[in-house]
Amino acid sequence: MYFLKPNLTFQTYSSTKNFPTDWDLIASNNIFLSQDYLSILEKSAPINMVCFFIGIFEKEKLVGVSLAQYINLTNVNSLGDRDHCFKTMLKNFIFKRLISNVLIIGNNMLTGQNCYQFSSQIKVTDGILALNEAAKELKIQLRKQNHKIHLTVFKDFLKTKANLFETPNFKSYYRFNTQPNMVFPIKDSWHTIDDYISDLTKKYRDQYKRARKKADAITKRKLPLSEIEKYHKQINQLYLNVAQNAPFNTFYLAENHFEEFKSTLKDNFLFYGYFIDEELIGFNTLIKNHEDIDTYFLGYDEKHQRNKMLYLNMLYDMIGYSINKKYKRIIFARTALEIKSSVGAKPIEMIGLIKHENYFLNQLMAKSFAYFEPKIAWQERNPFQ
Structure with missing residues (x-):
């Protein structure tokens, strides 16, 4: 159990079998945070992914649940098989050596806000800060297992929720937009x-x-x-x-x-x-x-x-x-x-936040993110007009 502000703590779990009994009560509005769904990830996650589960407590009462995923991109051809040109091979080379170990707070297998569910007993901003502390703890745990994290990502939030991250704790993160949901x-x-x-x-x-x-x-x-x-x-x-x-x-x-x-x-x-x-x-x-x-x-x-x-x-x-x-x-x-x-x-439109653990590489995040993010040109249609 890790202590934050007075009466607020968090706990990380590597198995759904150890969940508090009221986990599904907190997760009741989103099947993707339910114990059943998370147990599927535990049993059949991609081979390069390890899932962690986060419980947030107030005075020992569960008030929030979340999911984190460690992804090792070393053995994944992340940029696809369609293009074998030198530029793509160079991207893959850089990708695997500088940004291949990623910790995601949220679910990289889905699109949309499936990162957390909080009860009405805590402020969402407090819950987000707890997740940031949980991310720090998970990086320490992974380092002990010889997995040095390159990138930390908070994934898929509505633009209307951007104010949740306007705190000093997230000042070092680069805010990005990906393809829309x-x-x-x-x-x-x-x-x-x-x-x-x-x-x-x-x-x-x-x-x-x-x-x-x-x-x-x-x-x-x-x-x-x-x-x-x-x-x-x-x-x-x-x-x-x-x-x-x-x-x-x-x-x-x-x-x-x-x-x-x-x-x-x-x-x-x-x-x-x-x-x-x-x-x-x-x-x-x-x-x-x-x-x-x-x-x-x-x-x-x-x-x-x-x-x-x-x-x-x-x-x-x-x-x-x-x-x-x-x-x-x-x-x-x-x-x-x-x-x-x-x-x-x-x-x-969705936003995310990303940070490189190397200070100098993090200063280049805006340019490097644009370099690796696939450019998708498309025209919006309206079939009802």
Whole structure:
């Protein structure tokens, strides 16, 4: 137990089995801080990731919960497989030697504010300061294990929460903006997918019809745990087809990741397979998070993706499901910004904070961050005008 201001302490945990009994009571508004979800990370986190869990206490009463992740980028081709030019190889060389050991306060596997949940008994600013102290302690623990942290990151906060970090404790951090979180708000007037389609302009109704026609030969079904296990090899290959072509990677999922998800979260985790003649050609996953549906990882065969407009059809399927089930929002996350925009998702700007442990390198953070952050040019669409 580590002491902060009077009556406020924090405790770090390496296993969910040691959680206080009221952990889920504090985390009740966000499945991504629940004991069930965090136990999945404990059992099937990426091979280069170690998860830590943080409890904040006031007079021995749990008042806040959070997640931290140590990521070792040494053995990950973080800048993707698509570009093998000298500039990319140079970036990878620098990346792995100067910024490969990263401590993230938050969840690097998700998009959005999934860093913490605090009870009303403490101020959010006090909770944030406690997390900063917890980060310092975790860096000491990791150093004892011969893991010297290069970068500390506080990940994914709404711009409206930027004032939480306007304290001397965060003066040395560089505040950055990454790609926006694409969020799809569901109108109260939509009761079926037909209501959504009728609100589209002609151009985007035609896009919907064209995509659906392309997918005539595809059958889609929700897979239970037994089928996720059955198609284990195909699922991992389809996932890697997408992940290895991403412009930036910090991890690859463990091979048992989806099985652990389904086994633990059960009906709160949905896995949809897309088939042609019983051949699995793609999949997507969804997580129920109270009034939100969060899209998770997906995979597809690139040939069928191009010929069948598979990714776009997946987006329409997610929209149809979420409307039918009366959800309020779909969290589409980052990547593929323009196509998500074309179905109605809106960009929500997020901020993060980052600091290099070397003082002189930290002074260059603004320039170096711009050098490594992939540049994504895209045009926002509005399919309802």
